[in-house]
Amino acid sequence: MKNEEISAAFQTLADVLEIKGANAFRVNAYRRASRIVEGLSADIAELSSSGAVREIPGIGEGTATLIEEYLETGKMSALEDERKSIPKGLIELLEVPGLGPKTIGLLWTKLNVRSLSKLKRALRGDKILELPGMGKKKVENIRAGVTAYESRSGRLTLGVVLPIGRRIVEELGRMREVKRIELAGSVRRYRETIGDIDVLVASTSPDRVIEAFTHLEHVEEVLAAGSTKASVRVSGALQVDLRVVEPASWGAALVYFTGSADHNVRLRGLAIDAGLKLNEYALLKGERAVASRTEEAVYSRLGLSYVPPELREDRGEIEAAMKDELPDLIELGDVCGDLHVHSDWSDGHATIEDMALACRRRGYRYMSINDHSKSLGIAHGLAIERLERQMEEVDALNARLRNFTVLKGTEVDILSDGNVDFPDELLERLDVVVASIHSGFAQSSDQITGRILSAIANPNVDIIGHPTGRLLGSREPYAVDLERVMNAAAESGTALEINAYHERLDLNDTNARRARDLGVGIVISTDSHRPDDLDSMELGVHTARRGWLRRADVLNARTLRSLRSWLRRADVR
DNA sequence: GCCGTTTTCGGCCCGACTGTTTTCAGTCG
Numbered sequence: 001m002k003n004e005e006i007s008a009a010f011q012t013l014a015d016v017l018e019i020k021g022a023n024a025f026r027v028n029a030y031r032r033a034s035r036i037v038e039g040l041s042a043d044i045a046e047l048s049s050s051g052a053v054r055e056i057p058g059i060g061e062g063t064a065t066l067i068e069e070y071l072e073t074g075k076m077s078a079l080e081d082e083r084k085s086i087p088k089g090l091i092e093l094l095e096v097p098g099l100g101p102k103t104i105g106l107l108w109t110k111l112n113v114r115s116l117s118k119l120k121r122a123l124r125g126d127k128i129l130e131l132p133g134m135g136k137k138k139v140e141n142i143r144a145g146v147t148a149y150e151s152r153s154g155r156l157t158l159g160v161v162l163p164i165g166r167r168i169v170e171e172l173g174r175m176r177e178v179k180r181i182e183l184a185g186s187v188r189r190y191r192e193t194i195g196d197i198d199v200l201v202a203s204t205s206p207d208r209v210i211e212a213f214t215h216l217e218h219v220e221e222v223l224a225a226g227s228t229k230a231s232v233r234v235s236g237a238l239q240v241d242l243r244v245v246e247p248a249s250w251g252a253a254l255v256y257f258t259g260s261a262d263h264n265v266r267l268r269g270l271a272i273d274a275g276l277k278l279n280e281y282a283l284l285k286g287e288r289a290v291a292s293r294t295e296e297a298v299y300s301r302l303g304l305s306y307v308p309p310e311l312r313e314d315r316g317e318i319e320a321a322m323k324d325e326l327p328d329l330i331e332l333g334d335v336c337g338d339l340h341v342h343s344d345w346s347d348g349h350a351t352i353e354d355m356a357l358a359c360r361r362r363g364y365r366y367m368s369i370n371d372h373s374k375s376l377g378i379a380h381g382l383a384i385e386r387l388e389r390q391m392e393e394v395d396a397l398n399a400r401l402r403n404f405t406v407l408k409g410t411e412v413d414i415l416s417d418g419n420v421d422f423p424d425e426l427l428e429r430l431d432v433v434v435a436s437i438h439s440g441f442a443q444s445s446d447q448i449t450g451r452i453l454s455a456i457a458n459p460n461v462d463i464i465g466h467p468t469g470r471l472l473g474s475r476e477p478y479a480v481d482l483e484r485v486m487n488a489a490a491e492s493g494t495a496l497e498i499n500a501y502h503e504r505l506d507l508n509d510t511n512a513r514r515a516r517d518l519g520v521g522i523v524i525s526t527d528s529h530r531p532d533d534l535d536s537m538e539l540g541v542h543t544a545r546r547g548w549l550r551r552a553d554v555l556n557a558r559t560l561r562s563l564r565s566w567l568r569r570a571d572v573r
Numbered sequence: 574g575c576c577g578t579t580t581t582c583g584g585c586c587c588g589a590c591t592g593t594t595t596t597c598a599g600t601c602g
Contacts (some may be wrong), residue, residue, distance in 0.1 A: 025585055029574035060575045098591095100600050135593060185602085198602085226590055231601095241602075256587090261602070268586045279587060545581090 001043045006070050009079055010034035012481045015091045017083045018101040019108070033063040035262060039148060039315045041547075043483050043516040045071055071189050076225035077384075089115030095295070098145035100435050106131060107380070120146060137507075150402055151237060155193035157537055158473050159502020162187060164235060165197045168216065171240075175212055176207040178533065181245050184257035188309045190542035191473060192505045196239035200257050205242035249281040251294035256280035262314035263307075270302045270318070278302075329545040332538055334557040337366035340411065340433050340465060340497065340525030341534075345372035345390050349530040352390075353397055353479040358531035360404045366560045368407035369394060373421035375413045376438055382410070384426060405560055407431035411465055416440040418454040420461065427460035434497065436465030437478065445479035456494045457482035460566060463523050464489065466499040466506040473503070482511060486518045495521035495555055495571050501533070501542025512547030523568070 008036070014030035037044060047053040048071055054064045066076045069517045086108070093104050093116065107113035110131055111122050122128050123143050129136065173181045176259045178201050182188070185198030197218045203209050210230045214222045223231040229243045245253040255282065256264060271278040276285050282292035283301055291297040299306050304321035308329055311317040320326045320497050341349035341355050348355070352369050359367040371390070372381035382390065387410065394406050409432035413421040420435055427433050435455040440448070455461050467485060469478035489496055496515050504527070507515060512522060524540040526533055544554060555566055 023574080028585080033574085058575070062574050098600070133593060133598070137592060138599095173580060196602090224590060229589060231590095243602095257602085259602080260587090265586060272586085277582085277587090281577045281588095 002114050003037055003044045007034045007038040009076050013079045018091050032058045041510050069294050085470050087114035096145045096149045098141045119331055139208050155195050155500045159355050161194040177203050188258050190310050196259050196318050199242045201244045202247040202250045203244050209244050220465035229329050249292050251298050252282045252292040253280045255295050255298050255542050258309050260313050263312040266314055266318045327550050330549050330551045332541045334551045337364045338526055339368045339523050339556050340370050340527045341367050342371055342529045356406050366405045368409035370409040370411040371436050373412040373419045414451050416454045418451040432461045433461050434465045435461045441478045445481055449481040453488050456488045456492050463495045465495050465497045466504050467496050468506050470506055471503045486515050486520050490519045495523045498524045498540050500526045500536045509543050521555050522553055
């Protein structure tokens with residue numbers, strides 16, 4: 001799918017135009033187009049050929065034409081032309097905190113700043129102080145921004161950020177002055193990566209809360225502190241923003257600071273249409289607040305059913321909420337078991353029994369054990385004889401365990417030639433066969449897609465593990481054609497995994513949504529290697545929620561009995 | 574650039590903080 005490439009192209013086009021000082025609304029239109037294309041669950045090539053792309057709100061004549069051009073030629077001529085008109089190094093400078101398009105444009109035209117290194121040189125000289133609007137403090141700020149930019153590690157994964165945010169909430173929440181406190185922003189929406197943490201507090205003593213916030217133990221630097229908001233840096237590069245509002249504004253503020261920006265713009269539009277105004281304090285009719293205390297009240301007054309935070313991305317949730325047709329999303333408590341768990345038989349760090357007991361403590365009724373297969377030597381993959389011994393151990397364990405069942409399974413390697421690492425006679429004796437790729441990542445799209453398609457065609461394979469192989473921040477997905485994989489999986493009744501490990505979350509939200517739309521069964525699994533890893537199920541479930549999944553879409557939200565009847569589907573096929 | 578049961582032209586979400594400003598521009602979310 002070209003969705004990501006086209007989204008990136010619009011983003012770059014917006015960056016270039018912004019630096020050149022183009023109309024801000026035009027720039028914003030391209031940014032919006034970028035986010036819309038990124039969030040599409042369908043293949044843009046399909047939408048474009050059927051003409052449906054022009055029906056999407058926010059995609060008009062101009063952007064649709066650019067999309068068509070890209071699909072046809074692999075380029076957007078408008079972007080190529082614009083990109084030539086400014087130095088290449090300027091786009092990167094937009095990432096420097098405190099440095100915006102206006103200042104970049106000024107530095108470029110007046111001081112010939114064309115790159116990060118030239119910016120650093122300019123910051124050392126005196127000429128920069130002669131520019132209009134430039135003073136000593138501003139220069140100092142930009143210098144600090146450059147330092148922060150060079151040391152930043154990019155966006156962090158949700159799994160890393162969430163515990164830090166929750167600790168801050170717990171510490172501040174102990175204050176008498178704090179009436180309510182909650183994480184907002186992308187953390188509350190459970191986005192897979194996080195730029196900064198947003199914390200919202202309701203209090204009648206904002207000064208004291210801000211004072212305490214800026215003096216929290218892990219705060220390394222106070223970036224700003226006013227009478228209602230403050231920003232600090234903790235744990236290296238992570239920024240935390242605090243906003244304090246009156247308790248009466250809690251609901252409106254929580255909507256506002258949860259975002260996303262696109263979702264908020266839509267809400268404001270609805271408010272305007274209804275003769276109202278929405279800001280972070282209230283939904284107003286003239287001067288009078290008509291809703292503000294709870295999120296539910298704000299949505300209700302706008303004629304919408306309550307929109308769960310994970311859906312607030314302007315990906316159709318507004319339209320669905322108008323018609324009261326939002327899906328009843330799966331919840332963590334719906335999960336009945338984990339279908340991808342390792343043990344110390346391969347590269348795990350706990351016994352099968354310890355993993356089983358940890359699952360049972362979480363309220364699950366079953367778990368499958370899926371150690372690696374023989375070819376994955378680095379992970380002590382099991383040879384056939386060892387797997388047979390493990391099956392005997394599982395039988396013995398099940399005889400002892402009460403109210404819990406361990407299913408026999410494997411995470412069998414999909415080899416470079418497309419065969420799986422165990423013979424069918426063996427796979428037939430297992431309950432849960434997860435097939436995954438752990439080698440040959442650099443193969444062509446046809447090769448790697450072909451490998452997965454042959455695994456799907458094997459009736460003994462139940463689930464394709466981490467279908468794109470990506471690792472957030474360190475490894476791009478392999479070149480798999482997911483559209484073909486999903487269609488084949490829907491056809492054969494093979495499930496696709498949402499791997500809940502925080503660096504994987506694979507399938508991601510939009511892919512999970514597309515899979516569900518095509519009728520593919522979904523499994524949410526943790527790929528745990530130790531008992532604590534099982535906690536990442538939360539991330540998997542919220543990724544599924546971002547993909548609009550209901551309980552009925554998720555196979556491991558079924559009872560053991562119902563799950564078994566699905567696992568036996570191959571026999572009756 | 575996008576959009577329209579008030580509009581095909583003239584709007585486009587709204588406010589806090591900072592620093593450079595004597596009334597506001599730039600950045601950020």
